[in-house]
């Protein structure tokens with residue numbers, strides 16, 4: 001079935017401009033949504049926990065920061081942009097007691113609804129506006145007059161206007177400049193988790209690290225290995241982004257293209273595809289969600305260990321040295337947060 005895609009002309013910005021929005025969290029997504037909502041003429045306040053590291057940044061940007069409970073009580077659209085594993089506690093303690101008839105509860109990712117961690121009451125709209133890109137680029141694209149595509153979904157339409165409200169919100173953060181696709185909480189959650197685990201983050205990071213290891217273990221200079229498997233990856237992906245895999249293949253040499261066509265499927269072999277299917281199965285049957293929630297509740301021992309191992313990988317040291325020589329590359333991921 002063809003998806004529905006909406007653009008600026010389909011959205012009514014005045015809907016979100018007529019509401020009071022609370023953004024809970026001021027991290028990667030939170031700062032991008034809040035600043036762009038404000039720049040789009042929306043009445044926005046930020047809800048943060050006591051002692052939050054993010055408070056100073058939000059206040060420096062001229063935003064009004066309240067406690068989560070105060071922000072939720074004041075607002076009629078509450079967008080939860082705190083970490084997925086913390087959302088249910090924040091919701092139960094600080095948001096649920098302040099929900100009123102006609103309020104809207106918004107999410108930037110469907111995890112807590114898809115896995116039944118948050119169960120909102122029947123008298124509020126429950127919708128999602130999920131940018132398909134990192135928050136810092138969501139903001140950077142907005143400032144540059146462009147946008148990151150967004151997904152919208154409505155889980156509960158108490159008002160009868162939840163979709164128009166979600167589309168209006170998506171337009172206010174620049175999403176409708178690029179395209180807003182209608183989906184469901186289930187489809188967004190499962191595809192987002194699969195994408196980040198198998199391809200965008202897990203797959204790509206492991207591919208780059210393994211390529212670097214193969215070259216350096218074979219005696220090649222780490223600097224050459226770094227340029228080959230990491231730095232140049234962006235240039236190749238930029239071509240895919242602009243014109244698909246076909247454009248990338250048009251631009252590379254025919255020697256590279258022959259290697260691509262014949263060796264690529266050996267790297268991403270049928271066994272890799274089978275593993276990807278297993279990963280998708282663990283997302284669909286809730287295994288991954290249960291594991292991640294339990295890992296967080298246990299204080300993240302495995303997460304911390306693996307993150308540290310990643311930081312110690314030799315490619316990070318080589319990369320830092322080389323990026324220090326290319327002033328334009330190591331641009332702060334945002335000028336605002």
Ligand SMILES: NC(=O)C1=CN([C@@H]2O[C@H](COP(=O)(O)OP(=O)(O)OC[C@H]3O[C@@H](n4cnc5c(N)ncnc54)[C@H](OP(=O)(O)O)[C@@H]3O)[C@@H](O)[C@H]2O)C=CC1
Pocket residue numbers: 024025026027028029030047048049051052053054055068080081082083084086090108109130131132133134135136
């Ligand atoms: N990162 C991304 O680009 C994307 C994220 N998403 C989704 O957006 C949501 C937010 O993710 P992300 O932006 O990465 O989160 P971050 O980790 O970058 O930021 C989380 C923010 O929430 C605050 N916070 C933490 N605990 C609490 C609390 N108890 N009460 C109130 N605020 C709290 C943090 O404050 P402090 O600084 O004090 O820790 C911080 O400001 C998630 O649902 C995620 O899946 C969706 C698309 C892309």
Ligand SMILES: CC[C@](O)(C(C)=O)C(=O)O
Pocket residue numbers: 131132133134135192195196200201
């Ligand atoms: C790809 C990672 C992501 O899903 C994103 C930036 O969209 C995330 O959860 O951060």
Ligand SMILES: [Mg+2]
Pocket residue numbers: 131132133192196
């Ligand atoms: Mg994503």
Ligand SMILES: [Mg+2]
Pocket residue numbers: 109192193196
């Ligand atoms: Mg994600």
